[in-house]
Amino acid sequence: xxxxxxxxxxxxxxxxxxxxxxxxxxxKNLAIKIGITEPxxxxxxDSKIDxxxxxxxxxxxxxxxxxxxxxxxxxxAIDKIEHLFTKHFITFSATPSLVSVIFSEEIFRSxxxxxxxxxxxxxxxxxxxxxIISNGQKTGEIRTDIEAKYLSTIIIGxxxxxxxxxxxxxxxxxxxxxxxxxxESIKFLIIKQ
Amino acid sequence: xxxxxxxxxxxxxxxxxxxxxxxxxxxKNLAIKIGITEPxxxxxxDSKIDxxxxxxxxxxxxxxxxxxxxxxxxxxAIDKIEHLFTKHFITFSATPSLVSVIFSEEIFRSxxxxxxxxxxxxxxxxxxxxxIISNGQKTGEIRTDIEAKYLSTIIIGxxxxxxxxxxxxxxxxxxxxxxxxxxESIKFLIIKQ
Amino acid sequence: xxxxxxxxxxxxxxxxxxxxxxxxxxxKNLAIKIGITEPxxxxxxDSKIDxxxxxxxxxxxxxxxxxxxxxxxxxxAIDKIEHLFTKHFITFSATPSLVSVIFSEEIFRSxxxxxxxxxxxxxxxxxxxxxIISNGQKTGEIRTDIEAKYLSTIIIGxxxxxxxxxxxxxxxxxxxxxxxxxxESIKFLIIKQ
Amino acid sequence: xxxxxxxxxxxxxxxxxxxxxxxxxxxKNLAIKIGITEPxxxxxxDSKIDxxxxxxxxxxxxxxxxxxxxxxxxxxAIDKIEHLFTKHFITFSATPSLVSVIFSEEIFRSxxxxxxxxxxxxxxxxxxxxxIISNGQKTGEIRTDIEAKYLSTIIIGxxxxxxxxxxxxxxxxxxxxxxxxxxESIKFLIIKQ
DNA sequence: GATGAATGAGAGTTCATTCAT
DNA sequence: GATGAATGAACTCTCATTCAT
Numbered sequence: 001x002x003x004x005x006x007x008x009x010x011x012x013x014x015x016x017x018x019x020x021x022x023x024x025x026x027x028k029n030l031a032i033k034i035g036i037t038e039p040x041x042x043x044x045x046d047s048k049i050d051x052x053x054x055x056x057x058x059x060x061x062x063x064x065x066x067x068x069x070x071x072x073x074x075x076x077a078i079d080k081i082e083h084l085f086t087k088h089f090i091t092f093s094a095t096p097s098l099v100s101v102i103f104s105e106e107i108f109r110s111x112x113x114x115x116x117x118x119x120x121x122x123x124x125x126x127x128x129x130x131x132i133i134s135n136g137q138k139t140g141e142i143r144t145d146i147e148a149k150y151l152s153t154i155i156i157g158x159x160x161x162x163x164x165x166x167x168x169x170x171x172x173x174x175x176x177x178x179x180x181x182x183x184e185s186i187k188f189l190i191i192k193q
Numbered sequence: 194x195x196x197x198x199x200x201x202x203x204x205x206x207x208x209x210x211x212x213x214x215x216x217x218x219x220x221k222n223l224a225i226k227i228g229i230t231e232p233x234x235x236x237x238x239d240s241k242i243d244x245x246x247x248x249x250x251x252x253x254x255x256x257x258x259x260x261x262x263x264x265x266x267x268x269x270a271i272d273k274i275e276h277l278f279t280k281h282f283i284t285f286s287a288t289p290s291l292v293s294v295i296f297s298e299e300i301f302r303s304x305x306x307x308x309x310x311x312x313x314x315x316x317x318x319x320x321x322x323x324x325i326i327s328n329g330q331k332t333g334e335i336r337t338d339i340e341a342k343y344l345s346t347i348i349i350g351x352x353x354x355x356x357x358x359x360x361x362x363x364x365x366x367x368x369x370x371x372x373x374x375x376x377e378s379i380k381f382l383i384i385k386q
Numbered sequence: 387x388x389x390x391x392x393x394x395x396x397x398x399x400x401x402x403x404x405x406x407x408x409x410x411x412x413x414k415n416l417a418i419k420i421g422i423t424e425p426x427x428x429x430x431x432d433s434k435i436d437x438x439x440x441x442x443x444x445x446x447x448x449x450x451x452x453x454x455x456x457x458x459x460x461x462x463a464i465d466k467i468e469h470l471f472t473k474h475f476i477t478f479s480a481t482p483s484l485v486s487v488i489f490s491e492e493i494f495r496s497x498x499x500x501x502x503x504x505x506x507x508x509x510x511x512x513x514x515x516x517x518i519i520s521n522g523q524k525t526g527e528i529r530t531d532i533e534a535k536y537l538s539t540i541i542i543g544x545x546x547x548x549x550x551x552x553x554x555x556x557x558x559x560x561x562x563x564x565x566x567x568x569x570e571s572i573k574f575l576i577i578k579q
Numbered sequence: 580x581x582x583x584x585x586x587x588x589x590x591x592x593x594x595x596x597x598x599x600x601x602x603x604x605x606x607k608n609l610a611i612k613i614g615i616t617e618p619x620x621x622x623x624x625d626s627k628i629d630x631x632x633x634x635x636x637x638x639x640x641x642x643x644x645x646x647x648x649x650x651x652x653x654x655x656a657i658d659k660i661e662h663l664f665t666k667h668f669i670t671f672s673a674t675p676s677l678v679s680v681i682f683s684e685e686i687f688r689s690x691x692x693x694x695x696x697x698x699x700x701x702x703x704x705x706x707x708x709x710x711i712i713s714n715g716q717k718t719g720e721i722r723t724d725i726e727a728k729y730l731s732t733i734i735i736g737x738x739x740x741x742x743x744x745x746x747x748x749x750x751x752x753x754x755x756x757x758x759x760x761x762x763e764s765i766k767f768l769i770i771k772q
Numbered sequence: 773g774a775t776g777a778a779t780g781a782g783a784g785t786t787c788a789t790t791c792a793t
Numbered sequence: 794g795a796t797g798a799a800t801g802a803a804c805t806c807t808c809a810t811t812c813a814t
């Protein structure tokens with residue numbers, strides 16, 4: 001379990017990433033923002049990489065939870081996908097700093113441990129969504145003329161870009177609200193007619 | 194025009210980004226890889242940021258050219274989009290280092306000049322694609338039950354994620370070849386039936 | 387308040403300026419002379435400019451104190467001026483490195499903050515001395531055929547050059563002792579006969 | 580003799596010193612301002628120090644000439660001193676960049692050759708002025724209760740500070756005009772009554 | 773649980789200067 | 794008489810991290 005200081009560190013780390021990008025996440029900045037000294041950080045995490053791992057873990061939990069919950073729900077595949085989108089938009093809306101993490105694969109490249117962590121998340125979610133779609137195809141909800149794995153790529157890719165655009169706009173609009181129409185479009189696209 | 198040394202610097206910069214990520218792009222690494230000393234770099238570019246700008250410019254040219262060419266071509270909208278995908282896959286296949294740049298928005302965040310440059314490219318391409326789609330909708334090629342701007346987001350988002358996955362796999366498969374099926378799927382998705 | 391390390395840094399900075407001129411004041415030289423590493427300097431001062439500001443502040447305190455004390459003393463104007471000279475000579479004799487600072491306006495020109503600091507000191511002292519002289523003119527001690535501000539320029543200018551000459555001689559003679567005769571001359575010059 | 584390029588280099592060097600202080604006098608800045616490349620500078624002067632020597636030589640000529648001319652003139656000592664001041668003010672007014680050099684002893688300290696050059700000039704002028712004053716004392720023009728060498732220090736010190744103040748004001752007023760009153764004051768001070 | 777002081781490695785950059793052309 | 798390309802040395806400063814207290 002995380003101590004409250006550990007939680008604070010991860011929280012502030014996310015804020016820093018969100019405000020200034022990964023470049024802004026330095027031990028010094030962390031310490032200043034928390035109001036302690038730099039060595040004090042090391043009481044709670046052994047290294048910066050451990051902090052990044054914890055950040056990624058938080059992100060992992062947040063997203064995997066969403067994916068898995070939908071997978072295990074009863075109900076139509078199409079509704080699951082809709083829920084997935086909706087909940088993601090709400091999550092990001094509540095914690096915009098998570099958005100920076102979702103797209104930070106490029107930076108974590110220096111540390112294999114981190115790459116693995118990210119790949120893991122991406123892979124897993126991809127597989128879950130593919131399964132959901134696959135099931136939907138079997139029940140006749142979702143079109144079958146396109147392989148499930150491509151539909152998954154299309155859906156996740158769209159989701160990512162849409163969120164990225166929102167970030168580029170400096171979070172200037174209401175993501176869940178604007179996202180609704182996109183979700184509708186996606187639904188149109190994949191349902192069997 | 195660029196001198197041959199300038200071209201070499203940009204080329205090597207791309208390689209470094211590709212190999213080690215943006216973190217690996219240091220003046221020292223550049224100098225070592227080229228085989229000159231660090232100060233020598235400054236004969237050719239005034240600052241590291243100028244080098245990054247040049248890298249982004251190269252990327253800008255590469256992608257904008259593809260987009261604009263398709264826009265001005267005669268032919269069906271659906272073919273234009275197919276070409277767009279195909280050519281992108283070929284471009285990235287030939288110069289995988291460009292992939293690192295396409296996703297490096299997160300890193301360039303420290304420098305407003307660079308953010309602007311990236312936003313510009315993304316925006317422009319988005320608009321061009323939206324126009325192509327819009328035209329396709331008018332001619333009855335492309336489904337009209339989804340707004341052009343959403344279709345554009347879907348297409349570009351898909352393209353991005355697909356390429357990113359390829360990068361994550363360490364460029365282990367043939368992008369143009371594997372991409373063909375994705376393109377087919379996209380086409381299925383957007384054509385008017 | 388200054389920590390002892392901060393005091394040491396300023397002290398050593400003064401020594402360096404004194405020995406090799408401002409060009410000799412580098413972070414590296416500071417670190418070597420103190421016996422720590424370069425980054426350690428930055429624990430105590432945020433930047434080199436901050437160190438220079440602290441050096442100037444020390445100088446400012448040293449001289450302003452002398453000027454202000456005399457202004458507020460009881461006693462004859464002419465005695466105040468004599469004290470002013472005497473004490474300056476003693477101060478410089480004790481800390482010859484301060485001499486380098488008094489004449490370093492030329493070097494600090496690159497940094498507006500520093501120019502301002504210097505101008506401030508010079509201006510203030512000039513005004514205090516002018517006031518002292520002015521008062522002396524009112525009480526009939528000091529000749530009134532020359533405006534106080536000119537007398538002030540003459541006195542400070544003389545003081546400066548005399549000290550500079552001493553510096554040029556590599557501090558080879560006893561400044562307070564040799565200065566006595568100069569002070570006498572100045573007194574002769576300005577008293578009302 | 581100097582070639583025209585050499586003259587240009589010295590001229591521009593003076594301008595640079597004047598604009599940005601000695602720190603601004605770099606080979607690069609010189610080359611840019613002249614409109615040639617850096618190596619081209621070395622066709623005309625072997626090293627930066629040689630350029631500084633030439634600058635100081637120019638300054639030396641300018642001032643020594645003034646001093647020597649007055650020494651050898653017929654006429655009253657007091658008039659000679661007045662001329663000396665007046666001409667200096669005119670010279671500086673015409674070429675303000677020279678002012679930066681007169682006070683740059685501090686910077687030239689790194690190079691013994693340059694220190695010697697400056698000391699030489701200062702010493703020589705001091706001696707000439709002392710001689711002039713001495714002669715004036717013999718003819719009964721100038722007060723004899725103060726030694727000639729002190730009067731010399733007073734006069735030159737005053738001159739220097741007055742010019743320095745003008746520089747600090749960004750040359751904002753008419754030096755010869757404002758200087759007139761100072762000269763009058765000095766005259767009052769030293770004449771035998 | 774935190775601090776003050778320090779470190780080694782390395783960042784980007786500037787400087788005077790050289791050399792072949 | 795000048796250029797393009799390069800260099801070695803030095804510069805200020807930042808980073809993640811350590812250690813004694």
